[in-house]
Each structure stands twice: as C-alpha cells, then as structure tokens.
Amino acid sequence: MLPPKVRAVYIKELRDALRDRRVVLASVIVPLMIYPLMMLGMSEVLTATQTRMLKETYTVAVPRTMRPFFEHLMEDAKSGDNLDDVPGFGDSRDPLAAKAKMLREANKPEVPNAAPMKVHTIPLTFVEMDADEAGKKLATGEVKAVVDIPLTFEEDVEANKKVEVNVRIDAAEHRSVDAASRVQALMERYSKQALKNRLKAHNMDVKDLQPFAFVRTNVADAAKVGGSLLSFLPMMFIIMIITGAMYPAIDMTAGEKERSTLETLIVTPVRPIEIITGKFLAVATIASATAGLNVLSCGGSFLMMPIPMLNQAGIPWQVLPLALLLLIPLTFFFAALLLAVASFATNHKEAGIYCMPVFMIPIVGMVMVMMPDVELDGPLLFAPVVNVALMIKELFLRHATAEHVVFVFFSTCFYAAGAVALAARVFAREEVLFNAQGSVRLFLSRKFFKPSDRPRWGDAMLVAALLFPINFYFQLWLQKALLDFNDVKVPNFVLVVALPLYLLFLGMPIFIAWYLKLDLKKTFQWNAPPIRAVIGAILLGVSSFFIAQQLAVWQSWVWPTSSSGMEALEKPIHELSSTSWGLTVLIFLIGFSPALCEEHFFRGFLQQGLLQKSAKWRVLLLVGFIFGAFHVPLYRQPIVMLLGVVLAYMAYEAKSLWPGVIYHFMHNSSTFIWPALLGVKEEAPNPGEALPNLPLQWMVPAVLVFAVGLALIRAPRPKRDEISSADKMATAAGN
C-alpha cells in the first residue's frame, strides 16, 4: 500500500505516460513486435539464402579441356551411387552445411530423418579459360571460383599419384565461397569414388578403413540445444528494458523541466522523496511491463513462427519466467538510474545525451561477456547488469545454480536500491531542479553541502549499494595479490582480512560522513552507553555462540552445509590459534576488527540513515538483512541476518554503538574460545551432512542468559501515568 501522495504521483505519471504515443511505441509496441519481426526477418533471410543456394547457378572457371570432366561429375552426382559411407575430405567448410549437420546430430531422437544436403541440388556452370584470365574474371566477379587442376588429373588419380586440386575464391564474396563449397562437394564425391575403386582393387571394403567406430552421442535434450541457440536473448531483454525505461524517465524529469511543470509540482506540500518515489515506481512499472511483454513476445514468437532450426531444437520455456524474475530488479535499477541521470538535464535532447552512457556501457559489457566461453563466476557474479545477462544465459544452458540465482538477484536488488537512493538524492537538490549551471559539480562538491546530524536514507542506501561490489572486488583483488591458496602465509592472511574491514567498513563511512558534513558523533552513536546495555551485550556475547550453533544445526536439516570454497584459510587460523600470541592476533582479526568496523557501517551509518525515513522494525530487519547479504557463503546468511537484527536492535535501544561492538566482538571471539574452553575439537562438517545437536546442558543456560541479556538491552519505557502527565503538560503549554 503506497502512501497517498506517492500513489497520486505514481497514478498520474503512469496515466500521463500511457497517453504518450512515444512511450507506447518504445515501451509496448517495439518490445512486442521486435521478435515477430526478427523471426520473420530471419525466416526470410534463411529462405532467401536457401533458395539462392539451391537455384542460383554459379560460373566456375576450369582449365581448357577440363569442362567435360566437371560436367560428368555433375551428371554422376545426380544419378550415381550413394557414397555417404566413404570417408571424404573431413568436415565441410560450408557454414550452412555445418549447421545442418549439428542440428541433425542434436535432434536425432526427435528428427531422425532430417534430410541431408543433396549434392545434385547444387547447380554450377563451368567455363574453360586460361589461369591468368580466370584470375582477372574472379576479381571482377564474372566467375565465382577458379579450379586449378592438372590436365592429367584423371590419369594421375588412376595411377595413384598424389594430386592437388586448388580452388581459388574471393573470400569477401559469399557467392564465391558458396561456389567453392559446391566444387568441393563434387570433387569429394569423385575422391570417394576413386577411394572405393582403389579399395575394391585390393579386395578391401570401406569398413576396413576404420579399425573401430567412433560415435558421438548428444545427451542434451532439444530444449537445451535451443537454449544454446537463444543465448543472445538476455542482451535483447536488457536492451529492451533500457529502451522501455529511458523515454518515460526522461519525460518525467527533463520533460517536466522543459514544459515548466516541475515547479508546479514541487511547490505542492509533497517531499522530493515522495515525488521521486512515485516517478520511480511509474518508470519501473513501465520498464517491467516492457520486460514482461518482451519475454511474452519472445516466447510467443518462437511458438508461432516457423524457424525450423529453433523449432527442431526446442524452446526452454521453463526458463522464461525465471528470467523475468531476474529482470524485474534490473528494471528497478535502470528506472532509478535513468531518473537520476535525466534529472540533471534541462530538456529531452540533453537528457538523451546524458542517458546514452547508461545505454551503451551495459551493452558493451554484455557483448564482452556473452562470448561462448565466459561463465558466471568470480568477479562477474557481482558485476551489475552483466551478471543478470550471464545468469539468464546460464539458465538457458542449464548451468545455473540456486546460489548463483540468489546472489545475482540480491546483488541486483542492492544496486537497484542504490540507484533509487541516488535518484532521491539528486531530486532533492534545488540546484538540480532549478537547472543551475554545472549542477553535477554542485551536487558533488563538499563546499555546497549543508551540515546535518545524520545521513539521509538515500545516502545510507547508496553507500551500502556501492560498498557491496567494492568490498567483493577489493577482497578478490587482495586474495589474488596476496594469497597463495596452496600455502597461505599468516601476515598475508592478516592483511586480506583486516584491510577491507578497516578501509571499507570503518574508513569509508567515516570519510563519507565527514564529506557530507554529518555530525560524526550522532551518525556513529559514539556516545557512552547505558550500563544496563553494556551488561546486556556481555550476556548476549557469552551466550549467542550456542544459539547460533544450534540454529545452524536446525538449518542443516533442511539445507545441508556446503563447501565455503575458503578451506585454504583454515590453515592460517589453526596455525594462529596454536600459540597465545597467535590467539591474540586471531582475536584482534576475527573478534575485534569486524566488531569495530562493521558496527560503524551497519549499525552506525546505515542504520542511522535508514531511521531518518523508515519505521523502527522495518529498519532493524533491513539492516539485519543487508548485514547478512554481505556475508558469503549463502548458507551462512540466514543466521548472520538474525545476528544482524539483534545487533541493530541493540544499537537502537542503547542509543550507542559500543554495546553492539562489545557483543559482536564477544560473539566472533567465542567461535574459537568456547570450543577451546569446552574441550571440543572443532571439525568442519562434511559438505552435505547434517550437524549434530548441541548438548542440552549447554543450550539451556545459554538461552536463559541470552534472554536476560535481551531484556537488559531494551530501553526502559516511560510508565503510562508518566506519559499522560507529560501529555497534559504539553497540552497546557500549547494552550
């Protein structure tokens, strides 16, 4: 349910956009029509090509006196023996023939009688001329190919001499290549016949040439083969989304400025965030509808249109809804990004220029990653936009894993939230709304920021969205630069763990808060905590390890553990935990550093920013969710999210960062302190195995201590009579 003013903007923008022929054209008609038109086009081109191949007669030059020989070959091809079982020259170099062959192989179960190409359907005309003259005519296109063949060819073959036949072509001319393929087909047939004759002369059979049979069996079903043929589709989907979002985004921002309607809108008692949210939702709706129509049109076209290659291969229908699901957050991303960018422009033309990079950069990225050998892994897993394109491609190819789908979906949601935050921030700036010259610089320059207590909602979300990929790529770079996974050195390990924490989760939020002229003390809640919250944090710190472990056990019943892929890092951890000095380093690294740094970002900058606009529990849950999302692998995330919510609740109730730091520090440290104290030899579970329950004598005290800790954290509420007397005083003061 949308707030009334947001709803009003949303409905109006949607109505306005749908009455605009340009929006209807770009967002509805083009996405619907592109596939039928493309299919028709492809069908026409294929038919025309095949017709040309079958009917068009090419002239080929041969040496003088050799014309009768080739005409004889033509006649023989029409009426001669079937020589399919005789080895030829190898794979045909004719691309169309190669495709037909691939499809015959791919679809053997469904289309066993797919017709092979017939040599006799290929018409050629042979003319005799000198080699030099033939070369000149080949260059002018009068002849399509020139066959250099010895005049004693037949005798030489009869005499078992080694003979070479050369076909000269103009590779820039498709017809010339075609003609060469036809000549090759004829010569191959002659070669087969000669081979058969030679074998016969030695009383041998064709089968004797093959000591064993080598058979290639295709196990891919028709839909998967179809998927491989359709791997270009993700790029089409994404291009259509951008096309669908671009015009409405420009019209709702730069268009409003151009028509001078923006002033009438912002003069109403509506906050900029409400206006931009309504506009964003309208653009996102249109872009989502574009995506939906595009996917629908794509499916419908493949169903209805006679593209033999695809219809024989099969369409992976089940992939299309999932592809659409992945495209929805991407529509949000582009809707917000285009709104933000177009807001800087003063008219449609200018906005079109500003938005061009938003259109072009993803396309260039997608073209690069859509190469056959590129897979969704490593850095590409979190690369905005291209990860969605690759994910859909993987879905078509049936390589996708659930973990990848979740990562791509949530990372795109993150980027979308960041783009929305950016749009909100841009739209709230009066120099952007009132077309100040150089508004981009004014928007970014610290000099023009007004001091404030805490970050805004948009700033918090934007920083979270930026930090997400930066953290990932920075860690990946550090690991690549510093870690040898076969032999992890302790100092390098320390750097790999500590640097992202201190630079990104502590340094970056403090720097941004300073840059935005925020009150650092209020933003990060650096004030002293109440003593009850400190005691509560300590109680939670000593007990939550057991609760988290038991939750992990329960989770493993329904979601078996899997490999983290970071087993190599266990070696330096074990190495460090074996000495008291190493244990101190480990406590600093895994206990203290994440507690100090992550609390500054998640419960400081992020939570304080989100609380500016959203209600308490919504924020606490969101902070917990985002906190969990930053912690890979996937199976760890649900429990980390819960811990994140507890930490967020603690920071909210204590009005101070420090209890959370204490709790976070104790929880992390207890992961290796408690097992040591209790004499438990910690062994990593085998992937796929369910974990054993924790003993009851550990769990009962842990739950009790945890509950007391939570109760202590909760800030004391004013009593009812205190509230009513305060109300009375306020009323009296008002009167």
Next chain:
Amino acid sequence: MADPINANEPVPVPIPVAPDAALLPPAIEPIIHVQALRKIFHTHTGQEHVAVDRIDFHVARGEIYGLLGPNGAGKTTTLRILAGLMQPSGGDVIVDGISGAADPMALKERTGFLTANTGLYVRLTPRETLRYFGELRGIPRDALEGQINELITMLGLTAFADRRCEGMSTGERQRVQIARTLIGHPQILILDEPTNGLDVLTNRLILDFVKQASKRGHTIILSTHHLDEVEAICHRFGMMHKGVLLAEGTLAQLRVNTGKERLSDIFLEMVARVEGAPPPEVSAYDSGQARAVAMPDDIQGRFQ
C-alpha cells in the same frame, strides 16, 4: 556615466524601508514576515552570486503586496523561498508563526503558486489536473470532488473540463492554472510574473483573479516588472533591485517621497538614488531610521 533621467536633479535621501512588525498598525495582523532573507547561488566555478541580500518585509493578512523590480532583481528567488521551493542561505520566512527554513512543507501547505510560464500536463484534462494537485495537497477525496466542481464552475472551465489540456488556448490554460493554484484553498497566493507574455485578454483575466482572490480573503504577493499594470490592485509595494529591497510603501507614500506619479517613474527614481548613493544598509533598518508604512484604508478597515 550618470543616469540621464536624474542627471540634473539633486540626489534625494533613499526612502527607508519599514521592516519592523511593531511599526505596523496593531490591528493589522502580519501573516508573512520576511526577515533578513538572503540567497546565495554558486556558479559551477564555485563563485558566489548573491541573488537576495538580507531583505525584510511583512505582509498583512488579506493584503495584496506587489514585489516590483526589473528582471534579475531577485523577485523570483524571493518568491520561491516564500513558496518553500528553495531554502534561504540566511534569514528566514515566518508564515503564521512557522519558520519556512525549518519547515518548508508548512509554507507549501499554506501557499498557492502561479506564474505565467508554468506549464500544464498536456495529456491530462483540467479535471484530472485539479484532482492530481488536490491529492498532492492531501485533500480528502469527498471534499476534493466538491472543490474541483466549484473551481470548474467559478472559473468557467465547464466546457473543456474533461478535454485534454493540449490544444487549449492561452486563456483557457491560464484559467486551469488559476484553478490549480486555488485548489486546497491556500491562504497565501504567490504570483510570480503572472502576466508575463500574456495577451491583453488573458492579462485582464489574471488581474481580475487577483482582485477577486483578495476579496475572498487570500493574502497575495505579486511580482512583476510591468509596474504600471499593478498600480491599481496592490495595497503596498516593495521595490527590488539587484537583490536589495530599495523601498516599500503605498503608492501614495511612494509618490510623495519621489515626486513621481507612475510606478515605473518611481522605480527609476529609486534606482537612480541608490546607484548614485550606496543602497541602504541593513544596520539602517535596525537603527530606527525605518519608517512606519500605513496600510490602505480598505485593508485597515477589514481588520479593525
């Protein structure tokens, strides 16, 4: 080079401005207090441009206040701050006791804003436009439909109320704009160059609307650089030049102090004075040099 209009005349003392509410007749309740209002814009090279420089004035409830001055005087910026569209760089606008700097939404709730150049959503009908702006003003749905019908009847929009705004004449568009401004019954109407570039008939439409709105109890601040056309409708005038409020008063007072009849002549006289001598300092306002400005009789009568 001296201004030819004043070349042979002695430089008179600039007319002081009356910024202090205490100096207004006590029976008249000021609804708008503009206090040391300042707005600085930054160019893309980081240079400062002072668009409005510490101006003070008050507007009484029900008054039509003309903010006059040439293009670039700072009128639009002042009005945008008054309407809550921009945040001041210094000073404040107090409306009904509420600080505009602290709560711009409160300003927006109380003001309707109209200019000659603001556009309409051409793909919406006037009725849809009014409904949209009514919803943005938070008017309950039942009351909103009543208000829309009332405005459509009052402004003669019935014939084209359900026709899209594209293709409407300038006059029809301005009527829709007026209706949009009035939706939600804002107490204060801010009209920024409302007649700029309009034809004679539409011009008359707007000026009639201003008079009618004043009779209905709206407080109006009207800016224009067509000085003479508002002589007859404004109760008081403030004259701005280069971001500074040069003078303020009723037409009669301004005539007495300049010896000129027409507002345009009065304005030129003011400009000549300040160009010849430095503009009045803010300290002058505070030092008691400011002079009380009497309200027109009809306004006084209404509030006494």
